[in-house]
Amino acid sequence: MRWHPEIYGCIVLLAIFCSASSVRRDTPCAARATNVSVVCVCNATYCDEITRVSPPRGLFYVYTSSNAGLRFFKTSGVLSQYGPRKPYCTTVLDLDLSTRHQTVEGFGGAVTDSAGMTWANISNPQLKEYLIRSYFGNTGIEYNMLRLPIAATDFSPRLYSYSDEPENQTTLTNFSLAPEDYEYKIPMIKAAMKVATDELHIVGSAWGSPLWMKTKPNFTGTEQIKEEYYGAFAEYHYKFIEHYAAQGIDIWGLTTVNEPLSGLMSLGNNNRVTWTAQGLGTWIAEHLGPMIRNSPFKDVKILTGDDQRMCVPLWFNLVVSETPAALDYIDGVAVHFYFDDFTPPEMLTEPLKNYPGKFVLYTESSFGVDETPHVYFGSWDRAQQYARNIIEDLNYNVIGWIDWNLCLNPQGGPSWLPTALDAAIIIFAENNEFIKQPMFYALGHFSKFLPRGSIRVEKVQHSPCKEKVDSVTFVTPRGTVVTVLQNDVALPAFLSSAHSTSGLVSKILRT
Template sequence: MGFGTAFTDSSAINVFSLSSDAQQNLMRSYFTSTGINLNLGRVPIGGCDFSVRGYTYDDHENDTQLTKFNLTWEDYNLKMPLIKWARNLTNQNLKLKAAAWSPPIWMKTNYEFTGSSLLLDQYYQTWADYHIKFLDAYKENGLEFWAVSTGNEPATGIINIPGINSLGWTPQRQRKWIVENLFPSLHASQHSNVKLLLLDDQRLFVPFVLDELMQDESMQKYVDGFAVHWYYDQISPARILNNTHEKYPSKFIISTEASIGDMPWFIQKVRLGDWSNGEEYMANIIEDFTHWVTGWYDWNLALNQEGGPNWVDNYVDASVIVNAKNDEFYKQPLFYAIGHFSKFIPEDSVRINIVPNNENGIETVAFTTPYNATAIILFNKELLVALCSLSSVTQDDA
């Protein structure tokens, strides 16, 4: 399905902080064939942690009919202009995927954007209608979506991870909402062709959450695919993805978020030129694609040198770091790591088998492209380690 990035408020703030020429160079680097040719875009429904304030599209108490629902300044001046610019640059179809981080706080048990919370029972249909109104509003402004997920990282709102806008769902409550509210509303709307993705959370939770969600037989016809994130992959084996594909072979799996520096909270988030970060991305993409993942999204398109802005101080690294003071941006190793794949594996490529030789330290994945070419991506981890070691030799040693 391709490769993508996220059109967050923070990303747009950073892009638009540059001069016109620098903006053009940055966007062409991402979305043209002379750049890394991305074709997927992730869009928050309302605010997320990578915004400069907590907000939704209806912050008016108990507006059950959503009569005061409105897009915000951030949509009209940040996200939508950036998305349209990317769409105009690419020679591909820019496929947009939407996800909500938090409902209006009056719909939640904790009355906060962050923290442990559930959706109040009386607002199940209102929250479904909210999603439809978002899709309607963006379509009225010339942007249609390929997919929508059932919510970003619902586990965050259960286990109370600080610093992230969230809504907690137990599998049983979310299944009820999807079957009785979200899917019927989506199916009855002008967006019935929009694909519905479950989870949008760590693959760590797949065995207990996804299987519980899919227990209802109707979910088999409602759901098109499963969205996973890469955090904590080191403690959740990739065979989880194989098992998922074997259980639900008609559903695709797609990786919808990755970033460096989320944990621990006290470390420096942005490390310019750190190739160990690029190494992590390359290894993860190969692991995902050799275990039935069909597409891969980076997180923020561009951040500043601190790893923000972020209204709850949840800073991370990014593939492009902007230094607005000097009117320049840095393409991080993360950017080039993605490009090693996105430049050579276009949408509708098909993964083919390749016999690995684990003794030589080279990780591989191979595809047949729509142009009847074979693309093989090789990641020589041992050579990278050797080069990093050589780069640390002092002048006296040399």
């Protein structure tokens, strides 16, 4: 089956709104203007909501967010109504629904100590519920994945591990979760599980290890795991899975520590573990892999890397070359969003082209660490960068995309480091309100409309225009075709100010 939607003027909003009829609106954004766009405000009595509608055959529904303030603005139209309209040039998407690629695993964010603590600081129970429903509920953007740190990260109030004392205790009989788990992370995850529309697939990632396992007892620096403690470090991951399972929370996957290249190159002052390719391969092949596969948690995915796109050959190809047996245990590669503008997307597919069945999952993305302001209220540019990156990644066989902190305070913290980041939701606990940044809606155009099991289909885009339209198309398990489009240009001046802006669109039709 082939479908040829036309996007006139290379500006998606023009085609969609020219003759689209209105459908029922959801609870709209309570907009608060900033100097660049708007944020949507939620308080104890009001929070915007969005529902997903499957269209009858021959119709389509459109959900639009824009720089001028549209947020999931919902309209409908009849496919046959849309023929060429001059003087605007026409971008055509030629979709081959029979040629299929990767299957979506999901989208989500991270339950860090900072996110859980910021959420816990909300005194009003209804507002706390609104935040959880905004991310996970059927009237929210329906996240179905989470990243869960194994002990402390840079977004923790302090540095700690789950087995600090006694030292050199390789059987880890002293292993225990931290107060941060019980007070912040576990309650937030369980609240999400109650309202989620699909099973939450949780990816665990360690930033550090107990200090006694390292070549020098430093949380930061270039220290590696002592080889005599490779087994203990594998046991450390196993016990993390076991202890969370005892809390009723299943772990779907593990990464082989966060950003190991930062340790090799001594980048920044984050808490970390350093790997070499040979050391990582040995640890996977002889310790972590056999321990997980021969346990009740044998189906937990093992993801190597958890580093930048440019590092995929290092943490996959070189690891497998140095230690071929590691390939038997590696399910996929975890990738981070940073520096993608300087790295070709082929780095996501070329290293794995000879390894069918191995997948790529994005596990971290954020803005603000080296930017001013760190928290940029209403930034549409950051939303567009997210959308552009996700579309590109999905077109290169990535199966899912996980944002960093689910929420932070207005200063972009808390953190034990003197650092700050932006987040899709910023909480003003003292005002009993939170705001949804444009990034929230950019992420939602994917998580809301591409449920787990959606399959990417072949697309050829014909664009004689100079303006660029980024797009990706999936067939969903609900029997619909979803195209997500993002354009960078303004609409013609004769349109109303509400529409004369760049935009992000999710378009749904029945197969």
